[in-house]
Amino acid sequence: MQGLIDRLANMDNSAPDDYEKDGIRMCGKCHTPKQKLQEFSMPCDGHYSRLVPVLCRCGKEKAHKEDLRVEREQFRCQMQEHHDKYHITDRAYKGFTFDKDDRRNEKLSDVCLRYVEQWDEMKADNMGILFHGSVGTGKSFYACSIVNALLDRCVPAVVTNFPRLLNILQNARERQEYIDHLNTYQLLVIDDLGVERDSSYAAEQVFSVIDARARAELPLIVTTNLTNEELKNPSTMQYARIYDRVLELCPIPIKMVGESRRAGNASIRKAKAQELLMKGGLP
Numbered sequence: 704m705q706g707l708i709d710r711l712a713n714m715d716n717s718a719p720d721d722y723e724k725d726g727i728r729m730c731g732k733c734h735t736p737k738q739k740l741q742e743f744s745m746p747c748d749g750h751y752s753r754l755v756p757v758l759c760r761c762g763k764e765k766a767h768k769e770d771l772r773v774e775r776e777q778f779r780c781q782m783q784e785h786h787d788k789y790h791i792t793d794r795a796y797k798g799f800t801f802d803k804d805d806r807r808n809e810k811l812s813d814v815c816l817r818y819v820e821q822w823d824e825m826k827a828d829n830m831g832i833l834f835h836g837s838v839g840t841g842k843s844f845y846a847c848s849i850v851n852a853l854l855d856r857c858v859p860a861v862v863t864n865f866p867r868l869l870n871i872l873q874n875a876r877e878r879q880e881y882i883d884h885l886n887t888y889q890l891l892v893i894d895d896l897g898v899e900r901d902s903s904y905a906a907e908q909v910f911s912v913i914d915a916r917a918r919a920e921l922p923l924i925v926t927t928n929l930t931n932e933e934l935k936n937p938s939t940m941q942y943a944r945i946y947d948r949v950l951e952l953c954p955i956p957i958k959m960v961g962e963s964r965r966a967g968n969a970s971i972r973k974a975k976a977q978e979l980l981m982k983g984g985l986p
């Protein structure tokens with residue numbers, strides 16, 4: 704034991720700009736102690752004290768940052784493994800992040816940012832958002848930005864859509880395994896609900912995914928072009944059951960209005976192409 708204590712005491716954590724104060728090594732950067740006097744009590748050696756190395760404030764901060772980095776890296780690898788195995792998300796969704804938000808609608812941006820900040824509460828109360836409105840208004844942008852911000856905080860979250868899920872579920876031998884896997888994500892975003900093919904089989908699959916989410920009491924965010932009226936008065940009983948669950952799981956409805964942003968994006972891209980290829984005009 705004595706040998707172990709000696710080795711601990713002799714561990715060198717010194718740096719060139721350290722200095723001594725009252726016999727204790729101090730960090731030259733943060734000016735906090737890098738040693739402390741530790742009491743030991745041994746049955747054969749009795750009581751004695753030795754100076755042992757400790758982490759100064761900046762050393763602790765550095766160690767904490769390193770722990771976070773390792774945790775993030777492990778999380779990133781785990782998410783990547785899941786994506787490689789289950790293929791439930793699309794690479795395109797990665798590109799929608801809050802840092803690209805032009806904040807044309809500040810209130811809406813703030814609501815979405817606050818959803819991320821209040822994630823623990825949102826999760827505890829199983830609160831999802833329903834982004835509804837016409838095409839190109841930014842529904843997918845905001846829903847994906849929320850997912851990507853949560854992933855940055857090591858919260859398992861994913862965006863998918865039913866055309867993709869239906870393809871997978873149709874071919875999967877382990878259908879239930881996929882559905883269970885979706886519930887390993889704390890947040891699930893279903894993008895573009897309502898664009899999946901209109902069949903009784905599709906409706907059955909959609910129902911099992913949404914119902915599993917409701918039973919697991921996990922948050923769901925949905926984006927859809929369907930109107931409030933269409934959600935409240937669906938044409939079939941199967942969809943009535945689905946939309947009923949969606950409205951219950953997503954108590955925060957956000958109506959997206961305005962012109963499609965895609966038209967604006969297209970004209971910017973067209974101008975850029977003209978500039979690059981035709982030097983001022985299409986032939």
Ligand SMILES: Nc1ncnc2c1ncn2[C@@H]1O[C@H](COP(=O)(O)OP(=O)(O)O)[C@@H](O)[C@H]1O
Nearest residue numbers: 803804805806838839840841842843844964965
């Ligand atoms: N807040 C925003 N800031 C910057 N670009 C945005 C924003 N919202 C949407 N966009 C852009 O507008 C286009 C359409 O948005 P999208 O979310 O796909 O619309 P929707 O899902 O409602 O059809 C995308 O290219 C997207 O990058």
Ligand SMILES: [Mg+2]
Nearest residue numbers: 842843895926
């Ligand atoms: Mg969309």
